Amino acid sequence: MPRIKLTILTLFILINAFGQKIEKVFLDKNDSSKNCYTIIYPPKLPCTGYIFIIPGFGETAERVLEQTDLPKLTAKSGLLTIIPTFQDGVLSFGIDTLSQQSFNNIILDVKEKHKLTDHNYYVGGFSIGGSVAIKFAENAIIKPTAVFAIDPPLDLERYYNSSKREIRLSINKSPDEERVYFIERIEKEMGGSPETALKNYFKTSPYSFNDTSQTAIKNIVKLPLRIYSEPDINWWLKENEEDFTGMNVTECSAMINELKRLGNTKAELIITQNKGYRKPDGSRHPHSWSIVDNSELIKWLLGQK
Numbered sequence: 001m002p003r004i005k006l007t008i009l010t011l012f013i014l015i016n017a018f019g020q021k022i023e024k025v026f027l028d029k030n031d032s033s034k035n036c037y038t039i040i041y042p043p044k045l046p047c048t049g050y051i052f053i054i055p056g057f058g059e060t061a062e063r064v065l066e067q068t069d070l071p072k073l074t075a076k077s078g079l080l081t082i083i084p085t086f087q088d089g090v091l092s093f094g095i096d097t098l099s100q101q102s103f104n105n106i107i108l109d110v111k112e113k114h115k116l117t118d119h120n121y122y123v124g125g126f127s128i129g130g131s132v133a134i135k136f137a138e139n140a141i142i143k144p145t146a147v148f149a150i151d152p153p154l155d156l157e158r159y160y161n162s163s164k165r166e167i168r169l170s171i172n173k174s175p176d177e178e179r180v181y182f183i184e185r186i187e188k189e190m191g192g193s194p195e196t197a198l199k200n201y202f203k204t205s206p207y208s209f210n211d212t213s214q215t216a217i218k219n220i221v222k223l224p225l226r227i228y229s230e231p232d233i234n235w236w237l238k239e240n241e242e243d244f245t246g247m248n249v250t251e252c253s254a255m256i257n258e259l260k261r262l263g264n265t266k267a268e269l270i271i272t273q274n275k276g277y278r279k280p281d282g283s284r285h286p287h288s289w290s291i292v293d294n295s296e297l298i299k300w301l302l303g304q305k
Helices: 061-067 070-076 097-113 128-139 156-169 177-190 194-204 233-240 249-261 294-302
Strands: 009-015 021-026 036-040 049-054 079-085 120-126 146-150 225-229 267-271
Touching: 036 070, 036 097, 049 070, 049 097, 049 128, 061 070, 061 079, 070 079, 070 294, 079 097, 097 128, 120 128, 128 146, 128 225, 146 294, 156 177, 156 194, 177 194, 225 249, 249 267
Parallel strands: 049 079, 049 120, 120 146, 146 225, 225 267
Antiparallel strands: 009 021, 021 036, 036 079
16 A cells, blocks of 8 residues: 655644743644644653553643653653644543554654654553544554553443433432533434444444453563553542542553453553642642553663563
C-alpha cells in the first residue's frame, strides 16, 4: 500500500511558563477541529524519547494542561510530549477502529517529522484516554516501552450494564445525562446491546470480564503497565449514589489480576486515597488526573526497558 503524505499546518507556537515551546499541528490544513496534536518540546533537543498523553472524553489539550502538569514534566525530563485529538475531535470514542487508525496516523506523522526511529516511546491517558492507550498497545506491532492509564473504563459490557442499572434506579431524579449518552453511543459503535452484539463488545473492549479466551490482554503479557484508581466508595455513594458496580476500578483490578496470572510481572494497580481534585476550583472528585504522583510515574516510565 503506498504511503500517503499527510498535510501539516502549524496553528500556533508559544512558550509556556516552564519555558517550553508548545506547537499545535493539524494533519488536515482545512480542518482545525480534529486529527491534530499538541507538542510540548523538551528544553533541549534532540529528545531522549517520546510520549503520547491522551485526554479523557470531551477534553481538549488545553484542558489537559490545566488539569495536570504531567505533560510539562515529561517534556522537562527530555521526552517529546504529544497530546493527540482523533478523527471525531474531542468526542472521539477512542477505542473504535477509526479512532485507533487516527491515532496511528498521528504517531506516524510525529515519527517522520521528528525522525524518531530507535527511541523509546510511551502511551498513557486519563479515563477513556487510558482505555485508548491500552487498546493501542494491545494491537501495536511495535509495542510501547510502557503504558499507563488513569481510572480507565475497560469493559464496555460492564459499563453498558451498569449504566442501564443506574438509569433504572433513578426513580426520583433525572437519569445521569452522561450515562444516557454513552448507552446510545455504545449501541451505535457496537451495533447493538451486549445481548445482540456481544462479540463486538469483546473485540473492542481493552478488557472483557466475560471473555474467557482473554484475547485482548494476551497481547500485552510482557508489557509494563500501570493503572491508577481512587475507589472512594463513600464519595461515590454520597455524591453520585453509585456503588462499586458502576466504578472503573472493578475491571481495572480484574485486568491486572488476569495479566499477573498470565505471567506479566510488570502489571500494577496503583490505588490512591484523597488525591482526586480538579482545577481550577479544587473540587473533590476521585476520577481526576490529580490522583497520579507525576514525578514517581515519570521515574517509573523512564526506568522501563
